[in-house]
Amino acid sequence: MARASLTGVSAAKEPNPARRSQRSRRAVLEAARELVLEVGYAKLTIEAIAARAGVGKQTIYRWWRSKGAVVFDAFLALSRGGEEEPIALPDTGDIEADLKTVMRATVAEFADPRFEAPIRALTTEIINDPDLAAQYREKLAGPVDEAKKARLRSARDAGQIAVDADLDLALELLYGPLHQRWLHRSGPLTPEYADALVDLTLKALRP
Amino acid sequence: MARASLTGVSAAKEPNPARRSQRSRRAVLEAARELVLEVGYAKLTIEAIAARAGVGKQTIYRWWRSKGAVVFDAFLALSRGGEEEPIALPDTGDIEADLKTVMRATVAEFADPRFEAPIRALTTEIINDPDLAAQYREKLAGPVDEAKKARLRSARDAGQIAVDADLDLALELLYGPLHQRWLHRSGPLTPEYADALVDLTLKALRP
């Protein structure tokens, strides 16, 4: 943010990240993760996170903008166990089979009760906070989407889907229906559903 | 609900809907609608609604379960101006043209800043409250979806889409991508986007 250096108006002096306590940071993120599962996102409070983490409230306010930012960070840290190697989807040459593998896994994840609370928490936050939505796209969805698009590109090169296919749109076609069904709880999330989505999408993208 | 007679557990005695003040009901819903637009859903408070409506807080708590339920009702009442005649989509015989008309309208609606706040409010609430989600499906989405499916059915009878097409899935294919893009703000909502969605969906559903 570095407001001071940019504007010269600074009132709130910036904390020095070099001196940040990693112990506290980790305790906060872990407490946030636990509490989202225990009480749900809506009933999650900064106060409870601080207490559970054994951390002063100020420490949280010092390093995060909002409750949403903490939760976001918590699941960001979780989803990438720190690893940095690029994500890659299976590529057997058979785009249909590969996509079904991936979509079945995704559907299973969405149907898993243990993912329920955190994903809903994240989604709630993203809806109303454009900043977090941007971060989400950049840090979480982005890399994954890139991997998916890479696989689609490879299929396009292999002539399995139309050369002029809009890959962003293709992803939306795959994941949008699933996301909506999950969000509105408007139907079952089964492997068959995953397969059907892949079939339809591939038919739509056919050359 | 008549909880008493069903469960014998009831302690909170049910209010008698016959004696409900319509004046208060309407004032609350209108205040809720105004305030969602003015301050957004997250900063909306029951207290503010009561004050704006000139109503005791208890009157709100007596008739609605939560802030979400009030807002939901507010937009439910709004979306159906009381009319009861069934919703119907245009049917010129040309499914592509008809769907494009409808989707362009929908996309425009989602892009309209005046719809922004209420739809996000509704979505936020639906994510975390299965009850409201069910009500949403039944009272708001349901009738509209039924009309859409009727149009698709007519197209199917005309041989424009596959006889074995799953119409629920078809709807998800049309609206899921749009909804996701809007929610995540991951791309522009233009008439071209609407057209592209229709094109892809119809291709996927082709006999």
Added chain:
Amino acid sequence: MARASLTGVSAAKEPNPARRSQRSRRAVLEAARELVLEVGYAKLTIEAIAARAGVGKQTIYRWWRSKGAVVFDAFLALSRGGEEEPIALPDTGDIEADLKTVMRATVAEFADPRFEAPIRALTTEIINDPDLAAQYREKLAGPVDEAKKARLRSARDAGQIAVDADLDLALELLYGPLHQRWLHRSGPLTPEYADALVDLTLKALRP
């Protein structure tokens, strides 16, 4: 009150006492008495009285000015079981013995836990409501005090106390100390205490 006839300003029309439901009146007073004992005066509510009595709240507001008025009436009705024959103190000719009899009884009454709650309720109300205090003096304390003064007058005529003794003051001398000790819980209420008060008072009043 008859505000209408006196001022011609009346807005609130007076209820007609002739049509008053004696059943409701009695139910209210009994409920008030019970509830004072159960929850104490401070936590007593009109609503609870109405509910317990099986009476509409309006019926209470129609016939009583305040919670205090109801409680007052309740104990007024109780203290005089409806009887109207004048109260009289024992008169054996021995003022000391007679007063000790009476004072011991009074002290016992104040010390009795069953009298605790109602008397404190009454006193609380009287402190802050001059109207009720006046009613108290007139309807409850008055007749009793008159009886006490009659006995003292008889003693004065018998030459047992000074001819110029102020009988009102004499009563205060007898009952004020007791009342204060009870109110402040600043000492035990025993028969010996009663006797000591009588001894001192009589010594003070001696010719």
Added chain:
Amino acid sequence: MARASLTGVSAAKEPNPARRSQRSRRAVLEAARELVLEVGYAKLTIEAIAARAGVGKQTIYRWWRSKGAVVFDAFLALSRGGEEEPIALPDTGDIEADLKTVMRATVAEFADPRFEAPIRALTTEIINDPDLAAQYREKLAGPVDEAKKARLRSARDAGQIAVDADLDLALELLYGPLHQRWLHRSGPLTPEYADALVDLTLKALRP
């Protein structure tokens, strides 16, 4: 209070008095004092005190048990302007004159409208809250009574009152009647009344 260590039941963690804001404390007490005078004890609310004092409600609830406790503290702080030197009554050697001086002052105080509200407030609270009554005896009445008893003791030593006189009872004889008359508004509070009380009491205590 250290309830935890004594009972092991405590859940509510005790605030740390060392960190208490003296600024807030004083503002609350002053606001309470003002408001009792302006609206009376019965209509006094914690909310109003907090607002007037510019203090959060929680700050009041953190440090006082009840409205009564605040008001009590307010007048406790007032009555002893912080001074700690022991209270002493005049001792000219003439017990009658000295007592009349003191009682006339007390009577005047009770008759003073500015004392009316606070004393009634205090009394109301004391009647129904044994804890506050105990505090009252200990912190307010106690020291004063001790001073009065010291004066009576000196009179006893001088042979002006009986050697076996019960001094607590003597005080009740002096102040009980006054207190009752004031409370019930059953008679005028004049200097003559004060004198009469002293005369009677001294006659009762005469050797």
Added chain:
DNA sequence: GGATAAACGAGACGGTACGTCCAGTCTTATA
């Protein structure tokens, strides 16, 4: 290695809103 400055835990603070309770008024339907 001791000084010193930042981040830290703790938690009190002024506030806002919560959801509940009750006051006192108003409305409806019995009797």
Added chain:
DNA sequence: TATAAGACTGGACGTACCGTCTCGTTTATCC
């Protein structure tokens, strides 16, 4: 027309958290 029932506006209750603000207490460079 008085009543029982109970919905209404209004306002205080006591609680929960917010985000800010001291407090000492670590902790981590810099002299």
